[in-house]
Amino acid sequence: MGDPTFEEGRYLYCVVENxxxxxxxxxxxxxxxxxxxVRNGLGAVVQPCDSPYDSDDLETVREWLVTHQSVIDAAGEAFGTPLPFRFDTILKGDDDAVREWLADQSEMLDSHLDQLxxxxxxxxGVTWDEERVxxxxxxxxxxxxxxxxxxxxASEGTAFLLEKQYDNRLRDLRKARKDELTTRLRNELDPLVAEFDVVDSKGGVLESNETEEVVQVSFLAHEDREEEIGRVLDDVAAEPGIEIRFTGPWPPYSFAPELDA
Structure with missing residues (x-):
């Protein structure tokens, strides 16, 4: 970002076709x-600002992040798939500076928007019946x-050591089953998605009353594939003890290239 002080700037949310x-x-x-x-059919979604958004108050930062995402969501609904910026990306200057930036980066931005x-x-997110597993x-x-x-x-001392082995074995088997489920999702969704990513989640043994998601994945897919993706997930959810949480469509936060002003 360089020197954070400036008299006039534009906070950048995303770029769209407009x-x-x-x-x-x-x-x-x-x-x-x-x-x-707008410049050359590209639209930068912006607001005026005169300093970066920085605060030690976590609640304030959380509200800023939620607003950042809400604006990008609204832009996606209005104009189609957007190219999102990271939070607190600022271009120094006025509206004309933004239009000049769009003109300078138009080839790269057009290419990314076409791909997306x-x-x-x-x-x-997948949860399962822990006790059943x-x-x-x-x-x-x-x-x-x-x-x-x-x-x-076994005696008390030996039993303690064997219990540790037992818990470790159960943990390893549980992780293997989780990996099998992740692989199944990847393989069955692969023909339908452009990109697929596994979100890290805990692999330890859970207490039976916990409902933490054991598998979390995100993927980039064309909107025309939604029904087919839904059928794949329905098949997985039909397995005894399995529940699926399916959310979207979202702007491609995880899969868009990083844009800098």
Whole structure:
């Protein structure tokens, strides 16, 4: 960003395809008005600012981040798939400086918008019945059964060590099942999506009353594929003890190239 001090600047939300200057019926950070500044068929969604948005108050920062995303969401609904900027990306100067930047970067921006046209980000979270999974793993794995017998017959000190082995084995089996589920999602969604990403989630053994998502994935897909994707997820959710959370479409936050002013 360089020197953070400036007299006039424009906070940048995203770039969209648009032919005419416009306004969005959406309030920006701190209630500032949102404008769409156009050059060569490209529109930069911006608001005026005279300093970066920086605060030690986490609640304030959270509100700024939510507003940042809300404006980009609104731009996507109004103009089609946007190219989002990272939070607190600012171009020094006035509206004309933004239009000059659009003209200078038009070839690159056009290329990215063409690639993303009609594509949106979708997110899937999977939960399962933890007690059911534990019971199935115990019934299927001979090593667990052997350890349980040895624990029942062991002295207190030996039993403690064997319990640790038992828990580690159960954790490894649970992680393997989680990986199998992730691989199934990847393989079955692969023909339908442009990009696929696994969001890191905890792999430890959960208490039976916890409902934390055991698999989280996001992917970039064309809007025309939504029904087919839904059918794949329905098949996965039909498995006993499995529940699916499917959200989207979202602007391609995870899959768009990073843009700098």
């Amino acid at each position: 032919e005419d200057d416009a306004e969005l019926a959406e309030n920006g950070i701190d209630g500032e008005p949102i404008s769409v500044l 046209a009609g594509h949106w980000e979708y997110r899937v 534990r019971d199935e793993l115990r019934a299927e794995d001979e090593e667990l059964a052997d350890l349980r017998e040895r624990i029942d017959d």
